[in-house]
Amino acid sequence: MIDGLFEGIMEFAVIAFGAATLQNLLLTRMLGGDHVPRQSSLVAERVFCISQAICTFLSSIGFWLVHNYLLPQVSLLERFGISPYYARAYLWPFCASLVCVLIYFVLYSLAQEILKSDLSKRVRRQLPYACFNSFVCAVLFRAAANDYDLARMLAFAVGSAIGYYLADLLIWEGKQKMEKADIPEAFRGMPAVLLYIAGLVMAFYALAGRGVVTLL
Amino acid sequence: MARANRKVRAKGRLARNARETQATDYFFFNNAVLVQGYAMAPLISGAINLRSATILALAGIILIIPIGVLGEVLTGVLNKHLRLGICVFVTSILIIPEMVVLYRVFGGDAIIIGLYLPLLFVERIITFRATDEVREGFLRSLNRSLSLALGYALVMLACGALREVLGAGTLWGTSLSMKPLWPAASTAPAGLIIVALFAAFWNLICRFFRRMLFTEEDLND
Numbered sequence: 173m174i175d176g177l178f179e180g181i182m183e184f185a186v187i188a189f190g191a192a193t194l195q196n197l198l199l200t201r202m203l204g205g206d207h208v209p210r211q212s213s214l215v216a217e218r219v220f221c222i223s224q225a226i227c228t229f230l231s232s233i234g235f236w237l238v239h240n241y242l243l244p245q246v247s248l249l250e251r252f253g254i255s256p257y258y259a260r261a262y263l264w265p266f267c268a269s270l271v272c273v274l275i276y277f278v279l280y281s282l283a284q285e286i287l288k289s290d291l292s293k294r295v296r297r298q299l300p301y302a303c304f305n306s307f308v309c310a311v312l313f314r315a316a317a318n319d320y321d322l323a324r325m326l327a328f329a330v331g332s333a334i335g336y337y338l339a340d341l342l343i344w345e346g347k348q349k350m351e352k353a354d355i356p357e358a359f360r361g362m363p364a365v366l367l368y369i370a371g372l373v374m375a376f377y378a379l380a381g382r383g384v385v386t387l388l
Numbered sequence: 389m390a391r392a393n394r395k396v397r398a399k400g401r402l403a404r405n406a407r408e409t410q411a412t413d414y415f416f417f418n419n420a421v422l423v424q425g426y427a428m429a430p431l432i433s434g435a436i437n438l439r440s441a442t443i444l445a446l447a448g449i450i451l452i453i454p455i456g457v458l459g460e461v462l463t464g465v466l467n468k469h470l471r472l473g474i475c476v477f478v479t480s481i482l483i484i485p486e487m488v489v490l491y492r493v494f495g496g497d498a499i500i501i502g503l504y505l506p507l508l509f510v511e512r513i514i515t516f517r518a519t520d521e522v523r524e525g526f527l528r529s530l531n532r533s534l535s536l537a538l539g540y541a542l543v544m545l546a547c548g549a550l551r552e553v554l555g556a557g558t559l560w561g562t563s564l565s566m567k568p569l570w571p572a573a574s575t576a577p578a579g580l581i582i583v584a585l586f587a588a589f590w591n592l593i594c595r596f597f598r599r600m601l602f603t604e605e606d607l608n609d
Contacts, residue, residue: 203507205428206511266480266481269479273477301512306429357595362423363584366583370584377575377577
Protein backbone atom coordinates (compact mmCIF):
# COMPACT_ATOMS: atom_id res chain seq x y z
CA MET A 173 0.00 0.00 0.00
CA ILE A 174 2.88 2.33 0.84
CA ASP A 175 4.56 1.44 -2.48
CA GLY A 176 1.33 2.26 -4.31
CA LEU A 177 1.03 5.58 -2.48
CA PHE A 178 4.64 6.43 -3.23
CA GLU A 179 4.14 5.60 -6.91
CA GLY A 180 1.04 7.77 -6.97
CA ILE A 181 2.87 10.70 -5.40
CA MET A 182 5.78 10.30 -7.85
CA GLU A 183 3.43 10.24 -10.83
CA PHE A 184 1.62 13.33 -9.49
CA ALA A 185 4.94 15.13 -9.11
CA VAL A 186 6.16 14.12 -12.59
CA ILE A 187 2.96 15.30 -14.31
CA ALA A 188 2.95 18.55 -12.31
CA PHE A 189 6.63 19.20 -13.04
CA GLY A 190 6.14 18.52 -16.75
CA ALA A 191 3.13 20.84 -16.86
CA ALA A 192 5.07 23.60 -15.09
CA THR A 193 8.21 23.41 -17.23
CA LEU A 194 8.26 21.47 -20.50
CA GLN A 195 4.57 22.06 -21.27
CA ASN A 196 4.35 25.54 -19.75
CA LEU A 197 1.17 26.86 -21.34
CA LEU A 198 2.07 30.54 -21.13
CA LEU A 199 5.58 30.35 -22.50
CA THR A 200 5.26 27.58 -25.08
CA ARG A 201 1.77 28.42 -26.37
CA MET A 202 0.97 31.95 -25.08
CA LEU A 203 -2.21 30.65 -23.46
CA GLY A 204 -3.30 33.24 -20.93
CA GLY A 205 -1.05 35.71 -22.72
CA ASP A 206 -3.85 38.31 -22.93
CA HIS A 207 -2.98 39.22 -19.35
CA VAL A 208 0.67 40.03 -20.06
CA PRO A 209 0.18 43.55 -21.52
CA ARG A 210 -2.08 44.37 -18.54
CA GLN A 211 0.41 43.62 -15.74
CA SER A 212 0.22 46.53 -13.30
CA SER A 213 2.00 45.77 -10.00
CA LEU A 214 3.66 42.78 -8.35
CA VAL A 215 0.91 42.51 -5.72
CA ALA A 216 -1.79 42.55 -8.42
CA GLU A 217 0.11 39.86 -10.32
CA ARG A 218 0.30 37.62 -7.26
CA VAL A 219 -3.40 38.10 -6.56
CA PHE A 220 -4.22 37.32 -10.20
CA CYS A 221 -2.04 34.21 -10.37
CA ILE A 222 -3.30 32.80 -7.06
CA SER A 223 -6.94 33.49 -8.04
CA GLN A 224 -6.33 31.84 -11.39
CA ALA A 225 -4.69 28.84 -9.72
CA ILE A 226 -7.70 28.35 -7.44
CA CYS A 227 -10.08 28.72 -10.41
CA THR A 228 -8.06 26.20 -12.43
CA PHE A 229 -8.03 23.67 -9.59
CA LEU A 230 -11.76 23.94 -8.90
CA SER A 231 -12.65 24.06 -12.61
CA SER A 232 -10.69 20.85 -13.17
CA ILE A 233 -12.80 19.01 -10.61
CA GLY A 234 -16.05 20.44 -11.99
CA PHE A 235 -15.12 19.84 -15.62
CA TRP A 236 -13.98 16.26 -14.93
CA LEU A 237 -17.34 15.51 -13.28
CA VAL A 238 -19.31 17.10 -16.13
CA HIS A 239 -17.15 15.49 -18.83
CA ASN A 240 -17.30 11.97 -17.38
CA TYR A 241 -20.79 11.82 -15.92
CA LEU A 242 -22.99 14.38 -17.67
CA LEU A 243 -21.59 14.45 -21.21
CA PRO A 244 -21.97 10.74 -22.03
CA GLN A 245 -25.71 11.23 -21.44
CA VAL A 246 -25.88 13.85 -24.18
CA SER A 247 -26.12 12.43 -27.66
CA LEU A 248 -27.50 15.47 -29.48
CA LEU A 249 -24.73 15.97 -32.00
CA GLU A 250 -24.44 12.25 -32.77
CA ARG A 251 -27.89 12.53 -34.39
CA PHE A 252 -26.22 14.78 -37.01
CA GLY A 253 -23.75 12.07 -37.94
CA ILE A 254 -20.91 13.39 -35.83
CA SER A 255 -18.76 10.73 -34.13
CA PRO A 256 -19.06 10.45 -30.31
CA TYR A 257 -15.48 11.67 -29.74
CA TYR A 258 -15.99 14.87 -31.76
CA ALA A 259 -19.50 15.30 -30.35
CA ARG A 260 -18.01 15.51 -26.87
CA ALA A 261 -15.21 17.82 -28.05
CA TYR A 262 -17.75 20.26 -29.56
CA LEU A 263 -19.46 20.46 -26.18
CA TRP A 264 -16.25 21.19 -24.22
CA PRO A 265 -16.68 25.01 -24.45
CA PHE A 266 -20.27 24.70 -23.23
CA CYS A 267 -19.26 22.49 -20.28
CA ALA A 268 -16.30 24.73 -19.44
CA SER A 269 -18.50 27.85 -19.50
CA LEU A 270 -21.02 26.23 -17.10
CA VAL A 271 -18.28 25.22 -14.68
CA CYS A 272 -16.35 28.52 -14.88
CA VAL A 273 -19.46 30.69 -14.45
CA LEU A 274 -20.50 28.71 -11.38
CA ILE A 275 -17.02 28.88 -9.85
CA TYR A 276 -16.79 32.61 -10.62
CA PHE A 277 -19.98 33.38 -8.69
CA VAL A 278 -18.95 31.15 -5.77
CA LEU A 279 -15.45 32.65 -5.49
CA TYR A 280 -16.77 36.21 -5.87
CA SER A 281 -19.24 35.67 -3.01
CA LEU A 282 -16.56 34.07 -0.84
CA ALA A 283 -14.13 36.92 -1.55
CA GLN A 284 -16.80 39.43 -0.58
CA GLU A 285 -17.77 37.66 2.67
CA ILE A 286 -14.52 36.21 3.99
CA LEU A 287 -11.60 38.41 2.93
CA LYS A 288 -10.59 41.77 4.43
CA SER A 289 -11.77 44.82 2.49
CA ASP A 290 -8.51 45.73 0.72
CA LEU A 291 -7.66 42.17 -0.31
CA SER A 292 -11.30 41.48 -1.16
CA LYS A 293 -11.34 44.46 -3.54
CA ARG A 294 -8.15 43.29 -5.27
CA VAL A 295 -9.41 39.73 -5.65
CA ARG A 296 -12.83 40.79 -6.94
CA ARG A 297 -11.21 43.09 -9.51
CA GLN A 298 -9.05 40.25 -10.87
CA LEU A 299 -11.61 37.42 -10.66
CA PRO A 300 -13.36 37.97 -14.03
CA TYR A 301 -10.00 37.75 -15.85
CA ALA A 302 -8.73 34.92 -13.64
CA CYS A 303 -11.80 32.73 -14.19
CA PHE A 304 -12.44 33.40 -17.87
CA ASN A 305 -9.26 33.10 -19.84
CA SER A 306 -7.72 30.73 -22.33
CA PHE A 307 -5.24 29.33 -19.81
CA VAL A 308 -7.92 27.89 -17.50
CA CYS A 309 -9.90 26.37 -20.35
CA ALA A 310 -6.76 25.06 -22.07
CA VAL A 311 -5.91 23.06 -18.92
CA LEU A 312 -9.41 21.55 -18.95
CA PHE A 313 -9.43 20.76 -22.67
CA ARG A 314 -5.92 19.28 -22.74
CA ALA A 315 -6.65 17.02 -19.81
CA ALA A 316 -9.91 15.92 -21.45
CA ALA A 317 -8.16 15.33 -24.80
CA ASN A 318 -5.58 13.13 -23.03
CA ASP A 319 -8.35 11.27 -21.15
CA TYR A 320 -6.85 11.96 -17.75
CA ASP A 321 -8.45 10.58 -14.63
CA LEU A 322 -9.17 13.00 -11.78
CA ALA A 323 -5.81 12.65 -10.04
CA ARG A 324 -3.81 13.23 -13.25
CA MET A 325 -6.07 16.14 -14.18
CA LEU A 326 -5.46 17.78 -10.79
CA ALA A 327 -1.72 17.17 -11.11
CA PHE A 328 -1.78 18.81 -14.54
CA ALA A 329 -3.83 21.73 -13.21
CA VAL A 330 -1.55 22.31 -10.20
CA GLY A 331 1.61 22.09 -12.30
CA SER A 332 0.23 24.38 -15.00
CA ALA A 333 -0.84 26.98 -12.43
CA ILE A 334 2.60 26.94 -10.78
CA GLY A 335 4.23 27.18 -14.21
CA TYR A 336 2.01 30.14 -15.13
CA TYR A 337 2.91 31.94 -11.89
CA LEU A 338 6.65 31.44 -12.44
CA ALA A 339 6.42 32.51 -16.09
CA ASP A 340 4.35 35.57 -15.14
CA LEU A 341 6.98 36.58 -12.57
CA LEU A 342 9.76 36.15 -15.13
CA ILE A 343 7.91 38.35 -17.61
CA TRP A 344 7.16 40.94 -14.91
CA GLU A 345 10.84 41.16 -13.91
CA GLY A 346 11.87 41.51 -17.54
CA LYS A 347 9.33 44.31 -18.08
CA GLN A 348 10.70 46.19 -15.06
CA LYS A 349 14.21 46.07 -16.48
CA MET A 350 12.96 47.11 -19.93
CA GLU A 351 11.30 50.23 -18.49
CA LYS A 352 14.71 51.49 -17.43
CA ALA A 353 16.46 50.46 -20.64
CA ASP A 354 16.99 52.73 -23.63
CA ILE A 355 14.73 51.06 -26.20
CA PRO A 356 13.92 52.58 -29.64
CA GLU A 357 10.54 54.31 -29.65
CA ALA A 358 8.90 51.89 -32.08
CA PHE A 359 9.80 48.87 -29.91
CA ARG A 360 8.65 50.30 -26.57
CA GLY A 361 5.80 48.41 -24.90
CA MET A 362 4.33 45.34 -26.66
CA PRO A 363 7.09 44.69 -29.25
CA ALA A 364 9.88 44.62 -26.65
CA VAL A 365 7.85 42.37 -24.32
CA LEU A 366 7.09 39.94 -27.15
CA LEU A 367 10.75 39.75 -28.16
CA TYR A 368 11.71 39.13 -24.54
CA ILE A 369 9.12 36.33 -24.28
CA ALA A 370 10.49 34.87 -27.55
CA GLY A 371 13.90 34.62 -25.89
CA LEU A 372 12.37 32.89 -22.85
CA VAL A 373 10.49 30.47 -25.09
CA MET A 374 13.68 29.57 -26.95
CA ALA A 375 15.29 28.79 -23.59
CA PHE A 376 12.35 26.50 -22.74
CA TYR A 377 12.60 24.83 -26.14
CA ALA A 378 16.26 24.08 -25.40
CA LEU A 379 15.25 22.72 -21.97
CA ALA A 380 12.67 20.47 -23.64
CA GLY A 381 15.28 19.23 -26.10
CA ARG A 382 13.71 20.79 -29.18
CA GLY A 383 16.26 22.13 -31.66
CA VAL A 384 17.06 25.76 -30.99
CA VAL A 385 19.61 26.24 -33.78
CA THR A 386 17.00 25.54 -36.48
CA LEU A 387 14.90 28.39 -35.07
CA LEU A 388 17.49 30.96 -36.07
CA MET B 389 -11.04 89.69 -32.87
CA ALA B 390 -14.07 87.71 -34.07
CA ARG B 391 -11.90 86.05 -36.73
CA ALA B 392 -9.26 85.10 -34.11
CA ASN B 393 -12.01 83.64 -31.88
CA ARG B 394 -13.36 81.59 -34.80
CA LYS B 395 -9.83 80.23 -35.46
CA VAL B 396 -9.41 79.25 -31.80
CA ARG B 397 -12.81 77.50 -31.77
CA ALA B 398 -11.98 75.67 -35.03
CA LYS B 399 -8.60 74.59 -33.63
CA GLY B 400 -10.34 73.31 -30.47
CA ARG B 401 -12.84 71.28 -32.59
CA LEU B 402 -10.03 69.72 -34.61
CA ALA B 403 -8.05 68.81 -31.49
CA ARG B 404 -11.13 67.25 -29.93
CA ASN B 405 -11.78 65.25 -33.12
CA ALA B 406 -8.17 64.01 -33.25
CA ARG B 407 -8.25 63.00 -29.58
CA GLU B 408 -11.67 61.45 -29.94
CA THR B 409 -10.53 59.57 -33.04
CA GLN B 410 -7.52 58.18 -31.22
CA ALA B 411 -9.62 57.15 -28.22
CA THR B 412 -12.45 55.54 -30.19
CA ASP B 413 -10.66 54.04 -33.18
CA TYR B 414 -10.35 50.30 -32.58
CA PHE B 415 -8.99 49.32 -35.97
CA PHE B 416 -5.84 51.40 -36.17
CA PHE B 417 -4.80 53.41 -33.09
CA ASN B 418 -6.21 50.86 -30.63
CA ASN B 419 -5.85 47.72 -32.74
CA ALA B 420 -7.09 44.75 -30.73
CA VAL B 421 -4.05 42.58 -31.32
CA LEU B 422 -1.01 44.76 -31.98
CA VAL B 423 -1.80 47.56 -29.51
CA GLN B 424 -4.04 46.02 -26.86
CA GLY B 425 -2.48 42.54 -26.91
CA TYR B 426 -5.67 40.47 -27.27
CA ALA B 427 -5.83 37.03 -28.91
CA MET B 428 -2.13 36.26 -28.49
CA ALA B 429 -2.57 32.48 -28.23
CA PRO B 430 -4.49 31.87 -31.49
CA LEU B 431 -2.26 34.36 -33.32
CA ILE B 432 1.08 32.96 -32.23
CA SER B 433 0.32 29.25 -31.92
CA GLY B 434 -2.73 28.82 -34.18
CA ALA B 435 -2.15 31.05 -37.24
CA ILE B 436 0.81 29.11 -38.67
CA ASN B 437 -0.33 29.43 -42.29
CA LEU B 438 -2.89 31.39 -44.30
CA ARG B 439 -5.60 28.71 -44.14
CA SER B 440 -5.41 28.41 -40.34
CA ALA B 441 -5.36 32.18 -40.06
CA THR B 442 -8.46 32.43 -42.27
CA ILE B 443 -10.32 29.90 -40.14
CA LEU B 444 -9.39 31.71 -36.91
CA ALA B 445 -10.23 35.10 -38.43
CA LEU B 446 -13.67 33.93 -39.59
CA ALA B 447 -14.36 32.27 -36.24
CA GLY B 448 -13.33 35.43 -34.39
CA ILE B 449 -15.44 37.78 -36.54
CA ILE B 450 -18.55 35.61 -36.11
CA LEU B 451 -18.14 35.75 -32.30
CA ILE B 452 -16.83 39.29 -31.68
CA ILE B 453 -19.63 41.22 -33.41
CA PRO B 454 -22.76 39.63 -31.86
CA ILE B 455 -21.24 39.31 -28.38
CA GLY B 456 -20.07 42.93 -28.48
CA VAL B 457 -23.62 44.03 -29.34
CA LEU B 458 -25.09 41.68 -26.72
CA GLY B 459 -22.80 43.24 -24.10
CA GLU B 460 -24.07 46.70 -25.06
CA VAL B 461 -27.72 45.60 -24.96
CA LEU B 462 -27.28 44.04 -21.50
CA THR B 463 -25.42 47.08 -20.06
CA GLY B 464 -27.75 48.93 -17.75
CA VAL B 465 -30.11 45.94 -17.63
CA LEU B 466 -27.92 43.48 -15.72
CA ASN B 467 -24.93 43.93 -13.44
CA LYS B 468 -21.40 43.26 -14.66
CA HIS B 469 -21.19 39.72 -13.26
CA LEU B 470 -24.41 38.44 -14.77
CA ARG B 471 -23.52 40.14 -18.05
CA LEU B 472 -20.15 38.40 -18.13
CA GLY B 473 -21.66 35.03 -17.28
CA ILE B 474 -24.34 35.36 -19.96
CA CYS B 475 -21.87 36.55 -22.62
CA VAL B 476 -19.50 33.63 -21.94
CA PHE B 477 -22.40 31.18 -21.93
CA VAL B 478 -23.85 32.52 -25.20
CA THR B 479 -20.40 32.44 -26.84
CA SER B 480 -19.92 28.82 -25.80
CA ILE B 481 -23.23 27.96 -27.49
CA LEU B 482 -22.55 30.04 -30.63
CA ILE B 483 -19.20 28.37 -31.14
CA ILE B 484 -20.69 24.87 -31.46
CA PRO B 485 -22.40 25.28 -34.88
CA GLU B 486 -19.51 27.49 -35.95
CA MET B 487 -16.98 24.70 -35.23
CA VAL B 488 -19.19 22.10 -36.94
CA VAL B 489 -19.38 24.23 -40.11
CA LEU B 490 -15.67 25.16 -40.12
CA TYR B 491 -14.60 21.53 -39.62
CA ARG B 492 -16.93 20.46 -42.45
CA VAL B 493 -15.76 23.20 -44.83
CA PHE B 494 -12.02 23.24 -44.09
CA GLY B 495 -11.57 19.65 -42.92
CA GLY B 496 -8.00 18.80 -41.94
CA ASP B 497 -6.88 22.45 -41.87
CA ALA B 498 -9.34 23.16 -39.05
CA ILE B 499 -8.26 20.05 -37.14
CA ILE B 500 -4.59 21.14 -37.31
CA ILE B 501 -5.49 24.29 -35.35
CA GLY B 502 -6.33 22.00 -32.44
CA LEU B 503 -7.56 23.56 -29.21
CA TYR B 504 -7.09 27.17 -30.34
CA LEU B 505 -10.40 27.13 -32.21
CA PRO B 506 -12.64 26.02 -29.31
CA LEU B 507 -10.60 28.20 -26.93
CA LEU B 508 -11.69 31.32 -28.87
CA PHE B 509 -14.93 31.37 -26.88
CA VAL B 510 -13.15 32.65 -23.77
CA GLU B 511 -10.69 35.07 -25.41
CA ARG B 512 -10.77 38.54 -23.89
CA ILE B 513 -11.28 40.16 -27.30
CA ILE B 514 -14.77 38.60 -27.30
CA THR B 515 -15.77 38.93 -23.63
CA PHE B 516 -14.23 42.30 -22.72
CA ARG B 517 -17.38 44.28 -23.63
CA ALA B 518 -19.32 42.42 -20.95
CA THR B 519 -17.26 44.07 -18.20
CA ASP B 520 -17.61 47.60 -19.61
CA GLU B 521 -20.04 49.71 -17.58
CA VAL B 522 -20.45 52.59 -20.05
CA ARG B 523 -23.39 52.56 -22.46
CA GLU B 524 -22.35 53.87 -25.85
CA GLY B 525 -25.43 53.23 -28.00
CA PHE B 526 -26.21 50.37 -30.38
CA LEU B 527 -24.57 51.90 -33.49
CA ARG B 528 -21.36 52.92 -31.70
CA SER B 529 -21.14 49.50 -30.12
CA LEU B 530 -21.65 47.83 -33.49
CA ASN B 531 -19.00 50.12 -34.98
CA ARG B 532 -16.57 49.26 -32.16
CA SER B 533 -17.19 45.52 -32.54
CA LEU B 534 -16.76 45.71 -36.33
CA SER B 535 -13.51 47.67 -35.98
CA LEU B 536 -12.15 45.21 -33.43
CA ALA B 537 -13.16 42.23 -35.54
CA LEU B 538 -11.65 43.63 -38.74
CA GLY B 539 -8.45 44.70 -36.95
CA TYR B 540 -8.11 41.22 -35.47
CA ALA B 541 -8.78 39.53 -38.82
CA LEU B 542 -6.31 41.72 -40.70
CA VAL B 543 -3.47 40.98 -38.29
CA MET B 544 -4.32 37.28 -38.21
CA LEU B 545 -4.32 36.99 -42.02
CA ALA B 546 -1.14 39.04 -42.43
CA CYS B 547 0.76 36.96 -39.85
CA GLY B 548 -0.52 33.67 -41.21
CA ALA B 549 0.41 34.59 -44.78
CA LEU B 550 3.88 35.78 -43.80
CA ARG B 551 4.61 32.69 -41.70
CA GLU B 552 3.51 30.39 -44.52
CA VAL B 553 5.61 32.21 -47.13
CA LEU B 554 8.69 32.27 -44.90
CA GLY B 555 8.24 28.80 -43.44
CA ALA B 556 7.11 26.75 -46.43
CA GLY B 557 7.53 28.95 -49.51
CA THR B 558 3.80 28.54 -50.27
CA LEU B 559 0.65 30.64 -50.00
CA TRP B 560 -2.70 28.94 -49.38
CA GLY B 561 -0.94 25.66 -50.20
CA THR B 562 0.21 26.93 -53.62
CA SER B 563 3.94 26.87 -54.21
CA LEU B 564 5.52 30.29 -54.86
CA SER B 565 8.61 28.76 -56.50
CA MET B 566 10.86 29.93 -53.69
CA LYS B 567 12.83 28.13 -50.99
CA PRO B 568 11.53 28.44 -47.43
CA LEU B 569 13.56 31.30 -45.98
CA TRP B 570 12.86 30.44 -42.35
CA PRO B 571 11.63 26.84 -41.86
CA ALA B 572 10.96 27.48 -38.15
CA ALA B 573 8.45 30.26 -38.91
CA SER B 574 5.55 28.07 -37.78
CA THR B 575 6.94 27.66 -34.22
CA ALA B 576 5.92 29.78 -31.23
CA PRO B 577 9.19 31.75 -30.81
CA ALA B 578 9.20 32.66 -34.48
CA GLY B 579 5.56 33.70 -34.21
CA LEU B 580 6.42 35.95 -31.27
CA ILE B 581 9.27 37.56 -33.21
CA ILE B 582 7.09 38.14 -36.29
CA VAL B 583 4.25 39.62 -34.22
CA ALA B 584 6.73 41.81 -32.31
CA LEU B 585 8.10 43.19 -35.59
CA PHE B 586 4.55 43.76 -36.85
CA ALA B 587 3.70 45.60 -33.62
CA ALA B 588 6.81 47.78 -33.91
CA PHE B 589 5.94 48.63 -37.51
CA TRP B 590 2.35 49.42 -36.46
CA ASN B 591 3.67 51.66 -33.67
CA LEU B 592 5.75 53.58 -36.19
CA ILE B 593 2.80 54.14 -38.50
CA CYS B 594 0.54 55.23 -35.60
CA ARG B 595 3.14 57.74 -34.42
CA PHE B 596 3.49 59.09 -37.94
CA PHE B 597 -0.27 59.64 -38.27
CA ARG B 598 -0.51 61.13 -34.78
CA ARG B 599 2.18 63.67 -35.64
CA MET B 600 0.39 64.36 -38.92
CA LEU B 601 -2.95 64.99 -37.14
CA PHE B 602 -1.45 67.45 -34.70
CA THR B 603 0.67 69.10 -37.38
CA GLU B 604 -2.53 69.98 -39.30
CA GLU B 605 -3.79 71.90 -36.25
CA ASP B 606 -0.57 73.91 -36.14
CA LEU B 607 -0.97 74.75 -39.85
CA ASN B 608 -4.42 76.21 -39.13
CA ASP B 609 -2.95 78.98 -36.96
